[in-house]
Amino acid sequence: MLLRTTGLAVRGAGGGAAVVHGVDLELAAGELVALVGRNGSGKTTLLRAVAGLLPAQAGVIELAGGADPRARRHAAYLPQLAAPAPWRDAIGNAALPLQAAGVDRRTARRAARSAIERQDPALLQRGGRRGGGLSGGERQRLLLAGVLALGRDLVLLDEPLAAVDAVERDQAGARIAALAARGRGVLLVTHDPHEAARLADRVVVLAGRPGTVVATVAPGPAAIRTAAQRGELAEHVLRLLEDDA
Amino acid sequence: MRWLAGPLRVLVAVAALLGAWEAACALLALQETTLPAPSDAFRAIGDQQAVLLPALRTTAGEALAGLGLAALVGGVLGTLLALSRRTRQVVEPVLAVSQTIPIIALAPLLVTWLGFGLAPKVLVVALIGFFPIVVAVTAGVQQADRALDELVRGAGAGRWRRFRLAELPAAAPAVVAGARVSALLVVPGAVAAELVGATDGLGRLLLIYDRDGRTTLTFACVLLLAALGLACWALVEALDAVLRRRGLTS
Numbered sequence: 002m003l004l005r006t007t008g009l010a011v012r013g014a015g016g017g018a019a020v021v022h023g024v025d026l027e028l029a030a031g032e033l034v035a036l037v038g039r040n041g042s043g044k045t046t047l048l049r050a051v052a053g054l055l056p057a058q059a060g061v062i063e064l065a066g067g068a069d070p071r072a073r074r075h076a077a078y079l080p081q082l083a084a085p086a087p088w089r090d091a092i093g094n095a096a097l098p099l100q101a102a103g104v105d106r107r108t109a110r111r112a113a114r115s116a117i118e119r120q121d122p123a124l125l126q127r128g129g130r131r132g133g134g135l136s137g138g139e140r141q142r143l144l145l146a147g148v149l150a151l152g153r154d155l156v157l158l159d160e161p162l163a164a165v166d167a168v169e170r171d172q173a174g175a176r177i178a179a180l181a182a183r184g185r186g187v188l189l190v191t192h193d194p195h196e197a198a199r200l201a202d203r204v205v206v207l208a209g210r211p212g213t214v215v216a217t218v219a220p221g222p223a224a225i226r227t228a229a230q231r232g233e234l235a236e237h238v239l240r241l242l243e244d245d246a
Numbered sequence: 247m248r249w250l251a252g253p254l255r256v257l258v259a260v261a262a263l264l265g266a267w268e269a270a271c272a273l274l275a276l277q278e279t280t281l282p283a284p285s286d287a288f289r290a291i292g293d294q295q296a297v298l299l300p301a302l303r304t305t306a307g308e309a310l311a312g313l314g315l316a317a318l319v320g321g322v323l324g325t326l327l328a329l330s331r332r333t334r335q336v337v338e339p340v341l342a343v344s345q346t347i348p349i350i351a352l353a354p355l356l357v358t359w360l361g362f363g364l365a366p367k368v369l370v371v372a373l374i375g376f377f378p379i380v381v382a383v384t385a386g387v388q389q390a391d392r393a394l395d396e397l398v399r400g401a402g403a404g405r406w407r408r409f410r411l412a413e414l415p416a417a418a419p420a421v422v423a424g425a426r427v428s429a430l431l432v433v434p435g436a437v438a439a440e441l442v443g444a445t446d447g448l449g450r451l452l453l454i455y456d457r458d459g460r461t462t463l464t465f466a467c468v469l470l471l472a473a474l475g476l477a478c479w480a481l482v483e484a485l486d487a488v489l490r491r492r493g494l495t496s
Contacts, residue, residue: 052400078400083393088415088493097394101403101411131493144397151401 002063003155003186004028004051004076009060010211011043011050019058020046021212026205028188030154033181033223035201036190037238039245043212044190045081048157051188052078064155077151081159081190083144090131091124091139092117095147102151116150117143120176137164142173149180156180159190174200178223194242198235199223206238208245216241252483256476282462290466297451302470304447308364308436309478312371316428320376324383328413329405334384341380349373349435353442362445370439375428382424386417418494422486429482433475448474 010022021043028034038044049055051062053076064076077098085094095113100106117124121142135143141164149156161177162170178200181187191197197204202223206216218241220226220234264284270276271283278286291298327334349370356366390413398412440449448467455463489495 049396052396054396054399076400078397080393080396080400083397084391086391086394086412086415087496088418097411098397098401101398101401101407103402103407148397148401157400 002027003030003065004188005061005063006051007061007063009047009050009062010058011046011055012058013046014049014055019211021050021207022059023213024060024207025214028155028186030186031181031184032202033178033187033189033200034203034205035197036188036205036207037192037194037197037242038207038212039242040192041210041212042207042245044192044207045159047207047212048078048159048188048190052076052157054078076155076157077148077153078157079145079148079159079161082163083141085135085140085143087131091135091143094143095124095150098147098151113147113150117146120146120149138166138169138173141165142169142176145173145176154185156185156187157190158187160192161189162191162196182224194235194238195231197238198226198231204234204238206241208242215245253480256479260476279459279461282465284469286462287465287469290462291470294463294466298448298466298470301446301448301451301467302474304364305433305436305440305449305471306474306477308367308439308447309371309432309474311364311368312436313375313429313432313478313481315368315372316375316432317379317425319372320379320424320428321383323376324380325409325414327380327384328387328417329409338384341377345377350438350442353439356439357443362443367436367439367444367447371432371435374431374435378424378427378431379421380424382420382422383417386420386424387413389420390416415494418489419496422482422489422495425482425485426479429478430475432478433471437471 004027006024006026009024009026010019012018013020024047026034026047036044036047046055050057051064085091086097089097092110092114095117096106096109099109099112104112114125124139124143124146141161145158145161158177162173165173174196177187177189181202189197189200200223202219202221204218204220205214206218207213208215218234218237220230226234268283268285271281276283282290323337327337352373353366353370356369360366360369387409394416395408395412398408403411436447437449437452440447441453444450448471452464452467452471455461455467486495
């Protein structure tokens with residue numbers, strides 16, 4: 002198991018009352034789990050805690066089988082609405098997570114370049130561009146490539162397709178699904194039931210104030226899901242969300 | 247060519263100001279002892295350059311050394327405050343209170359302690375100039391994009407790497423703004439320090455010429471000081487241009 006949370010409660014970034022509580026969550030290698038919920042249900046807070054950015058108020062987060070605080074080294078985290086640094090070119094932005102992890106600049110740039118070559122070669126044409134000169138979709142893809150260059154088994158993505166246009170969304174979605182197919186574990190936060198139905202092997206629905214897991218829908222691997230099954234799943238998830246008044 | 251536009255505008259403004267002054271003197275037929283025309287002041291600078299230029303060099307040295315010290319101290323202090331919230335909570339009120347003390351009032355004391363030479367002037371200038379830079383760095387790091395900061399932290403960055411990779415670059419525009427304020431404060435600071443007690447410098451000459459009623463030479467000093475102030479300002483503009491080319495300021 003790559004990730005297991007048990008009875009997890011987390012306060013918001015500013016402290017105060019718990020935003021999520023009693024969360025039991027499991028994620029295995031090669032699995033893509035979508036975390037779905039309405040605004041304010043604590044999706045992002047939960048993801049931040051798993052990424053090691055917020056402390057657990059109660060409960061345990063185990064990454065790759067250990068509760069070691071250093072275990073967050075096992076996760077790669079792409080925050081919501083992340084925008085590239087305008088003072089870095091495209092390669093430099095992709096190299097940022099590696100540099101943050103302590104890799105020196107030159108090595109990080111080389112690794113970032115080869116990560117882009119593997120995952121999203123079209124981005125290389127943008128190599129020399131400053132962050133500000135990229136489209137919304139390119140920005141997301143670039144930072145995703147940078148986060149994946151960390152080479153960590155567990156990938157935490159917070160609304161990674163939010164700024165991506167409809168055409169790119171299909172391609173980017175496929176790229177994310179491929180991560181799981183290659184053996185990484187992906188925890189994907191989204192508010193869109195259709196996105197979850199298209200990409201996720203398992204859908205975890207978060208609801209209530211404070212938020213907790215109200216349902217886990219496990220229809221089997223996303224790869225073999227038909228369009229009709231996808232629609233059905235999305236409808237089901239939507240109804241679960243509607244119950245969260 | 248965008249970097250040229252700012253300096254060019256300033257030069258045009260300066261020329262317009264001097265032109266208006268010259269025209270006013272001619273039209274109103276003012277006595278040179280009341281208000282000398284810029285052309286008179288420039289001629290005086292030429293005539294007395296053997297005295298004025300060494301004094302300019304002294305004052306410029308004080309202002310630039312003071313600005314350098316202010317940037318160093320302000321940068322280091324600002325970084326320390328930015329890195330630790332607890333340090334900020336303790337030091338920031340002390341700094342704020344310290345800024346209510348008129349530095350000029352301290353100048354006589356500094357002269358008593360350090361003599362009539364360069365040191366008290368540089369210190370006065372630095373004391374005046376460092377605060378805007380401290381404020382700029384501490385306020386600037388808070389401009390860091392939250393998601394980018396989380397990206398860096400999530401990848402495993404500790405406090406220092408987070409500062410270096412996400413916060414400091416984001417603070418660049420604020421730091422330039424702070425440095426611009428400091429740069430405009432240093433020349434008046436150096437002159438004020440010289441007025442208190444100096445053996446050299448344009449501030450001291452200003453005092454002597456004014457006492458002797460040599461108005462044209464007084465204005466010559468003023469023009470040189472204004473030019474020096476502009477030069478300090480241009481230094482920050484150059485820094486801004488360098489940072490802009492690297493995408494750090496816009």
